[in-house]
Amino acid sequence: EAQVTQNPRYLITVTGKKLTVTCSQNMNHEYMSWYRQDPGLGLRQIYYSMNVEVTDKGDVPEGYKVSRKEKRNFPLILESPSPNQTSLYFCASRKQGMGPNTEAFFGQGTRLTVV
Amino acid sequence: RKEVEQDPGPFNVPEGATVAFNCTYSNSASQSFFWYRQDCRKEPKLLMSVYSSGNEDGRFTAQLNRASQYISLLIRDSKLSDSATYLCVVGPILTGGGNKLTFGTGTQLKVEL
Numbered sequence: 001e002a003q004v005t006q007n008p009r010y011l012i013t014v015t016g017k018k019l020t021v022t023c024s025q026n027m028n029h030e031y032m033s034w035y036r037q038d039p040g041l042g043l044r045q046i047y048y049s050m051n052v053e054v055t056d057k058g059d060v061p062e063g064y065k066v067s068r069k070e071k072r073n074f075p076l077i078l079e080s081p082s083p084n085q086t087s088l089y090f091c092a093s094r095k096q097g098m099g100p101n102t103e104a105f106f107g108q109g110t111r112l113t114v115v
Numbered sequence: 116r117k118e119v120e121q122d123p124g125p126f127n128v129p130e131g132a133t134v135a136f137n138c139t140y141s142n143s144a145s146q147s148f149f150w151y152r153q154d155c156r157k158e159p160k161l162l163m164s165v166y167s168s169g170n171e172d173g174r175f176t177a178q179l180n181r182a183s184q185y186i187s188l189l190i191r192d193s194k195l196s197d198s199a200t201y202l203c204v205v206g207p208i209l210t211g212g213g214n215k216l217t218f219g220t221g222t223q224l225k226v227e228l
Contacts, residue, residue, distance in 0.1 A: 033215065040123075042220035043159070043202075058215065090158055094216070098146035098207055104216055106158035 002027045006091045006107035013081055013114055021076045021110050023091030029105075030096040032074040033058065034066065036087040043090065049074055050096060081114040088112075116141050119205050121219035128226055132193050136222045138203030139185045148179055150188050151202040153221065159202055162188075193226045200224070 006023045013019055025032065033048035035058075045058030049068040063085055065077040074093075078085060088111050092104040121138045128134050140148075148165035163170065165177040165186055176189040186203055200223045206216035 035218075040220065043218040045215055048215060088156065101164075102147055102207075103149050103161045103164060104159075104204075106160070109156070109158050111156070 002105065004091055004093050004105050004107040006089075006110055009108060009110060011110060011112050013112070015082055015114055016080050019078050019081060019112075021078075021089060021091075021112070023074045023076065023107055024072050025074075025091075025093040025105070026072065027093060027105065028071065029093035030071070032068065032091065032093045033104075034064070034074070034076045035090045035092065036060065036085075037090065038087050046076070046089075081112075083114045086112060086114050117219075118142060118217045119203055119219040121201075121203050121222045123220060123222060125223040125225050128193055128224070130193060130195060130226055130228055132226075133189065133191045134193055134224060135190075136188045136201055136203075136224075137185055138187070138205075138219055139183075140203075140205045140217075141184070142205070143181075143184060145205045145207075147206050147216070148177075148186050149204040149216075150175075150177055150186075151204055151218075153200045153202055155200075159218075162201070190224075193224075195226050195228070198224055198226045 004025045034046040035043040044060045047066040049055045091107040094104040095102050150162040151159040152162045153159040165179045169178045174191045178187045200221040202221045203219035
């Protein structure tokens with residue numbers, strides 16, 4: 001089954017304690033990205049990757065890091081989480097390029113609370 | 116101006132009603148258009164792609180108007196199970212943001228008995 005898997009689904013942590021949210025896809029997609037979703041603001045892109053070892057900042061990258069060592073995995077790292085990073089996070093993957101077959105597939109989401 | 120704009124709603128409609136959502140986008144160079152559905156606190160899922168000639172999938176019809184830069188979604192004979200948030204998605208935006216998709220903030224639909 002084609003899917004994007006992210007873990008954990010729920011996480012409560014304390015300010016400053018480094019954490020990693022994992023994301024893995026089995027569709028051999030080149031493009032992967034991380035979003036955060038906050039009430040009234042919609043989905044905002046944090047980082048994206050167009051292929052292995054190619055990553056770049058999205059619209060709200062401050063406080064986050066990513067890596068893309070393998071095509072299937074795209075972890076999101078919060079080196080020193082702060083309460084303003086409390087949010088619902090989604091990983092997504094899609095084919096590179098344009099057109100109607102380039103829709104994004106999303107993981108189930110990670111609800112992060114930083115206290 | 117936002118890159119993708121939608122009326123946030125909520126749209127409260129009775130079961131069986133026809134409801135239409137519109138979405139406008141700012142970048143005329145956009146190449147791909149989609150409608151996603153998102154249930155509360157769950158991941159967005161593709162509802163349908165939007166083709167230039169318009170397309171239909173059962174009770175759902177999507178239209179694209181490139182000249183006016185808007186996309187529409189029509190839901191006929193709405194069901195209680197259609198209650199969700201509908202996201203308008205446009206992309207790729209071929210600028211410094213790479214090949215990204217841009218999401219509207221969504222329109223909330225509530226179908227009532």
